[in-house]
Every structure is written in structure tokens, then in C-alpha cells.
Amino acid sequence: MSHTSTNDKKLLARVKRLKGQLEAVERGLENKAPCGEILNLVASVRGAVNGLTAELIEDHIREHVSNPETDSDLARAQGAADLIQVVRTYLK
Template sequence: MSHTIKHRAKLLARVRRLKGQIEAIERSLEAEAPCGDVLNQVASVRGATAGLMAELIEDHIREHVVDPELEADAARAGATRELIDAVRTYLK
């Protein structure tokens, strides 16, 4: 079973929150909200999108490459954890 299927409910909830954030930006623009407010909303969407991407990549690594919690080779498990940490850091 694919990780996107296994975690479908959680992923869809995140996407629906993103959709709500995007719709809030649209409403703000229609209401001629101050640009600072709109920029803050856009930054929030960017952060939420990056968080979703990081989660998907981490799940992909764990499901299709190596799950460090199940890997018997300590060096390989450690390298996988480092990769996951690097992805999360990069996408912050």
C-alpha cells in the first residue's frame, strides 16, 4: 500500500486547510485588504505547502527507499535519518 493511500485522510486534511488559506487570500484581495496582510497570508500558504512537501518526501523515503526504524544496517539508517533531516531543514 502506498504511503499516500495509508495517510490519505491526514494528507487530505492538510490540502483542505491549504485550500482554505488560498480562498482567504482571494477574499482579502477582493476586499482590498492591506498588502502586508495579504503578504502574511501568502507566507503562511508557502510554509504550509513546504510542510506538506516535506511530509510527502519523508514518507516516500521511508516507504520506497529505506525506513531508518526498520533498517538493520546502522550506517544506512543513520544516513537516511540525515537525509530526512536535511529535507525538512531545506523546506522550512
């Protein structure tokens, strides 16, 4: 079973929020909303996509590379923890 299957409710909730945000952008464009408003909506979408991406990458690292909480190889566990932190920081 894929790790995305175990977190599917949480991930699907994120995707549904993204869908709603994209629909807000679409409505704004259709209603000729001010460009500043559209830019703010698009920035929100970008942030949501980055959050989803970070979560998927972190889950992938924990499942397929090393889980820092359970890996008996301390160097590998620390490397995975460092990588997860970099991903979180980079995609913030």
C-alpha cells in the first residue's frame, strides 16, 4: 500500500481546498476583479501547492528513504531529518 493511501483523507482535503482556491481565481477573472485581488488569490494557490508538495515529499522521504523517528542508523536518520527540514523551509 502506498503512503499516499494511508494519508488520503488529509491529502484529498488539501486538493479540494486548492480546487476551491482555483475556482476563486476563475471567478475573479470572470468578474473582472482588480489585478491586486487576483494576484493575492494566485499567491494563495501557490502557497497551497507548495504546502501539498512539501507534505508529499516529506511522506516520501519517511516511507522510501528513511524515517528519522524509527531508523536505527543514526547518521541516516539525521540526514533524513535534515532533508525534511530543508524541504519544509524551501517550500514555505
